[in-house]
Amino acid sequence: MEHGSATVDKVKDQGNPIQPISNFRKFIGILDRRFEEVLIVAGFLTFIILINLQVINRYALPFIDIANITTWTEEISRYIFIFVSFLGASLAIRKGESIEVNVVMNRFPDHVQRAVKVANSLFMLYFSYIMLKYGAELITFQLSTNQSTPALSIPMAIPYSAVPIGFGLMIIRLIQKFYMDTKDMEMKEGLLATAIALAVILPIGVVGQGSITLFLFGYFVLFILIGMPIAFSLGISTLATVFATDAIPIDFFPQTAFTSIDNFPIMAIPFFIAAGIIMGGGKIIKKLLHLSDELLGFLPGGLALVAIVTSMFFSAISGSGPATVAAIGTILIPAMVKQGYNAGFATAVIATAGSIGVIIPPSNPMVIYGVVGQQSISKLFIAGILPGVLTGLVLIVVSYVISKKNGWQGEKTSFNMKSMVKATWDAKLALLVPIIILGGIYGGYMTPTEAAAVAAAYGLIIGLFVYKDLNFKGIYRSLSKAGVTSSIIILLIVMASIFGRLITLERIAETVASFVLSISENKFIILLLLNVLLLLVGLVMEALAAIVILTPILLPMAIELGVDPIHFGLIMIFNLAIGFITPPVGVNLFVAASAAKLKIEDVIKGNKILLLAMLAVLGLVTYIPQISMWLVGFMK
Incomplete structure (x- = not known):
């Protein structure tokens, strides 16, 4: 077929004047498919190189200062990162990837779900239009006032243009999505979608000047329930509240969209994600598995113990629970089933062990908590070491006991030192x-962001030149995937920052703190209530979304209660880590079940005792602060 097609093309080239038009259309088609991807990959490679150059210049070339390199490389990297984040958000819309809650909507008939999806697209389109419009006005203002960047003195309008450009691309992708959703839609579904949209916006016109808190949280909960992506739920509920109450000027939205992520520490997120993706699919993960097998494979439940130890190793690379599950599960679950393990238990072990990925540093949730709560990411990382190791040890003991009871023995029978x-x-x-x-x-040589950039570069170098299991096509795929994954998180932070402005304005955090403290002044009871709340949130909301939404509300209360903010960060992250293995939103459960080709109910059955073990460790971490804070005390 390929040879035949090539022959036809030659004939067309020689005698068909329509061919240039056809080629142009093909070019436009390729541009449409790859436009964001190419720019994202180029952006990733650029800021990985720049940050590593910054580190190299500081230590490898201590006597050479390349034109004040630290200042200008950081500024360029931040601005490229912002562009990449908004481009990635556009690509995520095209790929249909987002963080959302579909527990309620999945119970409705298909035609209702389609209608709601169309209504959601309309709201997202309008919000993106507002961001485009006022973002363009912000750039016009900056040009008229000649504002420039601190290091390079380029017009501030250039980096700020990431906002209208990004949301402009999102509009294009949302229109494409809207077209695909409506082209085969029946008239009654279209009318239902219109009715839903009108019903949602009706309170804005009818109620008039109402409570900011009521509008803000009412609309947020409503949008969550109808399956809108959580990031857009935050932004659109804030916009609806502003329309209803005039709480803040609308031009605050695009300005916050930029300033909330013009932040060097937050760049650690895409770097750690890239490092995890790059190193998760090659020989590195296989060598870690082999080492764990040599250490523990001879014990009862050997492969289960191998899964847990390897998860602990890989957690210190990827910073992500689902990434750890995907990397290890595809290899170990079939091997465990082959050796006679119960399939549900085997899959549950992988899913539960993967939750350690957000507790042991580096951890993306810790980075987000640190940025949102304005806490030291380095302290959060070191505070996670002992809770992470303790969790791994408890899971090892539980898995050993279960495996010994069921007679699940590995292929090896003894330990071999050699x-x-x-x-x-x-x-x-x-x-x-x-x-x-x-x-x-912790040696003081690099910031968390620089360490993450070095890890990403290290993964690229090892994969390309040492293990040679990574080619340029693989790099392109990995960085493109990292761009989409990280942009979903970054857009969440952007929208949460906009949402958080009204939370601050209304002093909602103080109100919540006063209410909870009115229930009891006993620190242990309040911590128990917080754990229950966070566990319930983890049932229905993805961990990263919960952190950006709840941290501004709960952290002030924890501080007033006398809980160290670093310790509280570990309590929050540990609770939400358990959410990775609890339905209906438990991401690790679904990733592991997919790798095992198993029903989610079977995984849940195999996970009961492991879940109880995780809850027991949560109690220890909550009520014995030294588990988290002991190593922090050694920091300068």
């Missing part, structure tokens, strides 16, 4: 990653 030493040597390049990241941070 083989273990050889496996350790073979895995040396993988084991260096957490040493580079954590050693660089």
